[in-house]
Amino acid sequence: MGRPPCCDNGVGVKKGPWTPEEDIVLVSYIQQHGPGNWRSVPENTGLMRCSKSCRLRWTNYLRPGIKRGNFTPHEEGIIIHLQALLGNKWAAIASYLPQRTDNDIKNYWNTHLKKKVKRLQQPQPGHHQHSSSQTTIASNAATAAAAASPNYYSNPSSSSSTHLHSNHIEPMQAAMAASYPNTTAARNDATSIIVPKLFQTWMKPSPSTSAAAASCSYKGGAMAMQEFREDGQEGVAAAAVISDNKSSSSSEMAAVAAAEEGRSSGSGAATTFSLLENWLLDDMAPPGQQAAAMEAMDYGFLEISAGYCCADPIMF
DNA sequence: AAAGGGCTCAACCGCTTACCG
DNA sequence: CCGGTAAGCGGTTGAGCCCTT
Secondary structure, three states, X not given: OOOOOOHHHOOOOOOOOOOHHHHHHHHHHHHHHOOOOOOHHHHHHOOXXXXXXXXXXXXXXXXXXXXXXXXXXXXXXXXXXXXXXXXXXXXXXXXXXXXXXXXXXXXXXXXXXXXXXXXXXXXXXXXXXXXXXXXXXXXXXXXXXXXXXXXXXXXXXXXXXXXXXXXXXXXXXXXXXXXXXXXXXXXXHHHHHHHHHHHHHHOOOOHHHHHHHHHOOOOOOHHHHHHXXXXXXXXXXXXXXXXXXXXXXXXXXXXXXXXXXXXXXXXXXXXXXXXXXHHHHHHHOOOOOHHHHHXXXXXXXHHHHOOOOOHHHHHO
């Protein structure tokens, strides 16, 4: 039957940190062929890496447009809130912060935010802690999010912090340079110079890269969100259904879960997107500030939809 | 200046899901 | 429908860096 075994179990497969040379080989290959078909990457490039390793290196590190380090308070707020809503669905959370990788968000949560939230959720003297209903979780998250980000509930355009929408103007070269943080700069110094130059040449779309874009399937990423935005109808209908059910907190969460389930099967992303957007708006914005929150969310998401934040639609 | 303890984050591991023949 | 592989995802690890003493 079908395909030969994956190289993952192969002998002589190199592990450990990637060298700049390997990075360049991988980037050059993806430049020509686009991401995807990872199994063929080690075969065609001669890299002694398994396909998984190549995919991870690309998605977590080399993919253009990735923003590294320095999470803004607003990003923290979004992560805290979404983590409370979705749990440890890092890929789903990352789809709302397309410049961040799921790995990055996961690391940041485990090393910073988890402690922060725990600290903030410690029962305060004179304050009763509610039972563990979803509403309480969400409101605790909102509290933590608000604490993490003073600007979380306000229009980000007035925020002094770096917000999603303010990042799209970053040149790709700067984004790539940012892909090499100081701690690894020494090791990857050569790559940090050469790879951005390679990417510069990509900025002119070619037929092959456009074709790659069409087949690119970064699941749950901004590209998908763009398609769902444009595809609209299903999402609108689903949002309307959800909106009708808003009377019950549990039904909302069930709907979220159902939508999430649907999304992972590739059919209900629009549902999740619209629903979560509504959910976040309802939950995050106090009465009277919903308009501002709406503007903030819409601003961010529309720009995501426009492909500013996710590199894949830009580059391929 | 050196030691060591804590922290960060890139990468790996293993499981699940989607897809193909 | 079934078996097998590729791809995706979340949890975990460990090397290297940083800070404190």
